[in-house]
Amino acid sequence: MQEKDLKNKLAEPSTDEETFVPPHHSEWKRIGRVFLRRPISLIGLIIVAILVIMAIFAPWIAPYDPLKTNPLNKFAPISSEHWLGTDQLGRDVFSRIVYGARTSLTVGIIAVATGGVIGMAMGLAAAYFGGWVSAIIMRFTDAIMALPGLILILLISGLVGGGIPIVTFALAFGSIPGNCRMMYGQALSIKQRDYVMAARAMGMSSSRVMLTQIFPNAFAPLLVGMTMALGTVVLAEAGLSYLGIGITPPTPSWGVMVNDGQKFLMTDPKLSLIPGAAIMIMVFGFNMAGDGLRDAIDPTLRGIV
Amino acid sequence: MNGKTDEILLEVQDLKMYFPILRGLLRRRVGDIKAVDGVSFFVRRRETLGLVGESGCGKTTVGRCVLRLYQPTAGTIKFNGTDITKIPEGKLKPIRREIGAIFQDPFSSLNPRQTAGSIVADPLRVHNLASGRDLDERVAQLFRMVGLDPRMADRVPHEFSGGQRQRIGIARALASQPSFVICDEPISALDVSIQAQIINLLEELQEKLGLTYLFIAHDLAVVQHISNRIAVMYLGRIVEITSSDELYDNPLHPYTKALLSAVPVPDPKVEKTRRRIILKGEVPSPATPPPGCHFHPRCEIATGECTEHVPPLRDVGGGHYVACFKA
Numbered sequence: 001m002q003e004k005d006l007k008n009k010l011a012e013p014s015t016d017e018e019t020f021v022p023p024h025h026s027e028w029k030r031i032g033r034v035f036l037r038r039p040i041s042l043i044g045l046i047i048v049a050i051l052v053i054m055a056i057f058a059p060w061i062a063p064y065d066p067l068k069t070n071p072l073n074k075f076a077p078i079s080s081e082h083w084l085g086t087d088q089l090g091r092d093v094f095s096r097i098v099y100g101a102r103t104s105l106t107v108g109i110i111a112v113a114t115g116g117v118i119g120m121a122m123g124l125a126a127a128y129f130g131g132w133v134s135a136i137i138m139r140f141t142d143a144i145m146a147l148p149g150l151i152l153i154l155l156i157s158g159l160v161g162g163g164i165p166i167v168t169f170a171l172a173f174g175s176i177p178g179n180c181r182m183m184y185g186q187a188l189s190i191k192q193r194d195y196v197m198a199a200r201a202m203g204m205s206s207s208r209v210m211l212t213q214i215f216p217n218a219f220a221p222l223l224v225g226m227t228m229a230l231g232t233v234v235l236a237e238a239g240l241s242y243l244g245i246g247i248t249p250p251t252p253s254w255g256v257m258v259n260d261g262q263k264f265l266m267t268d269p270k271l272s273l274i275p276g277a278a279i280m281i282m283v284f285g286f287n288m289a290g291d292g293l294r295d296a297i298d299p300t301l302r303g304i305v
Numbered sequence: 306m307n308g309k310t311d312e313i314l315l316e317v318q319d320l321k322m323y324f325p326i327l328r329g330l331l332r333r334r335v336g337d338i339k340a341v342d343g344v345s346f347f348v349r350r351r352e353t354l355g356l357v358g359e360s361g362c363g364k365t366t367v368g369r370c371v372l373r374l375y376q377p378t379a380g381t382i383k384f385n386g387t388d389i390t391k392i393p394e395g396k397l398k399p400i401r402r403e404i405g406a407i408f409q410d411p412f413s414s415l416n417p418r419q420t421a422g423s424i425v426a427d428p429l430r431v432h433n434l435a436s437g438r439d440l441d442e443r444v445a446q447l448f449r450m451v452g453l454d455p456r457m458a459d460r461v462p463h464e465f466s467g468g469q470r471q472r473i474g475i476a477r478a479l480a481s482q483p484s485f486v487i488c489d490e491p492i493s494a495l496d497v498s499i500q501a502q503i504i505n506l507l508e509e510l511q512e513k514l515g516l517t518y519l520f521i522a523h524d525l526a527v528v529q530h531i532s533n534r535i536a537v538m539y540l541g542r543i544v545e546i547t548s549s550d551e552l553y554d555n556p557l558h559p560y561t562k563a564l565l566s567a568v569p570v571p572d573p574k575v576e577k578t579r580r581r582i583i584l585k586g587e588v589p590s591p592a593t594p595p596p597g598c599h600f601h602p603r604c605e606i607a608t609g610e611c612t613e614h615v616p617p618l619r620d621v622g623g624g625h626y627v628a629c630f631k632a
Contacts, residue, residue: 299418
């Protein structure tokens, strides 16, 4: 019996049904490999990871209570005791940066992701269905765009009050039109490609065509745009806090720290420069990681990068 | 040999597809592009009907109407005896399974972000024909059927040559085991050396699987080779339909004659002596087609009648139909 099997196997070509092993769809492994092999995306990933760890484990990392004031030790310079000095109220700047990562990352990521998902879904639907669906969605985004972002956010917070969730929502809302229009333009051209025609001709459902055929091919430029938007959102949150809508004063946030420090720019510039640098590093990190991810998921770059 | 060979599988009657021209702020309809303007033909089971004509004559639109990618303005499309023109999309799935489609450009007909295996598996998944291990095996079978190594299934389209890509497209079209396949210029984007391979593959598959083809192309030599019958289109209308041999031996419509005279003859003596008909002018715009016979402004034998009345597609005997008063 065994002998016969062996003979059969030897006699038949390697692509025979019996010996054929279905290929393992190791696309994710490949994406991971390409991503990690590029130093720039790896640096981005490390920065993002450090920031996330900092935010999660803030109480264990921060050497001081970020809210505790010390009138006797205001504007302390950088020292071994206070790594990044103290601010105008004698609070430890390093501790505030660590705790501030919580607010800034949460607001930034949630606002960008929510605005991105909603905006992209709207743009995709508008482009795919066209007609009155597209008319309603695109006129709605035009209406949002017509209002200056700040006025819009003031309006929302005036109606429902301030606080972090409201600010996050308002910032997300403000980023819908951009994402929607960008996705609309991308999807509109991809919709005409033959592979979308083929998918429709075989009877694939509309939602599946949108998700498996159009979206993956339209997503790349939006991904990079969203990582850039992160910095804008974190700064916008600071602006809102400055107007008294966002974060209530003692809670540390990078944006608020930039704003507070700005008053002492001449006497103690580090107070706004340090949180500013933190925002810059965050945007840089997400941007590099996003850029690397875009290249890693691009199948036409297989084997090149 | 299941089914009678003379049984009609697809019947298209008076098909019209007008695309509106919208202008101005209110997107008002100011006219129509008459891409397809009253086309009728039928395809018998297991035969190949070639549909030829120059770019913009509406042949691709006919194919897309049959695939119900466009909703025709008027006319009926009967598939296997059922009128599929107005069936809502939700109930169209069993019909979609029966009709496969092969597209022109193998570089844009495959999703660049899907693996070849996944592309071929899509119709099987959409119609719930296979899953799991069974799905992998079916995909492998399809790969072998079109002459590809199943081990290449996890590559993306970008990693294949044009000919290989078209083979993937053919495997996808045949995955749901359709009886009818619309080939929309399946070889015109390929290198000449690859064209013959793909044509042979299509013929071989037709023989093996008992397929019926609607073969859309602009290359007459190729169409004659693969088709049983040929329909010639000009500006949204069919001007002549007959068997492919008859069309070459005895073309009746002046447009068909002009088309055939443009095909080079591989014999220099014949090539020197034969008469070439060079058409004057350009194809008119389908937005403002000439009245009467669409071909009359470029026709050598047109008379007053041609400018006023549309010549009907009339039978001249032996299944040879021509739309010309003078022929």
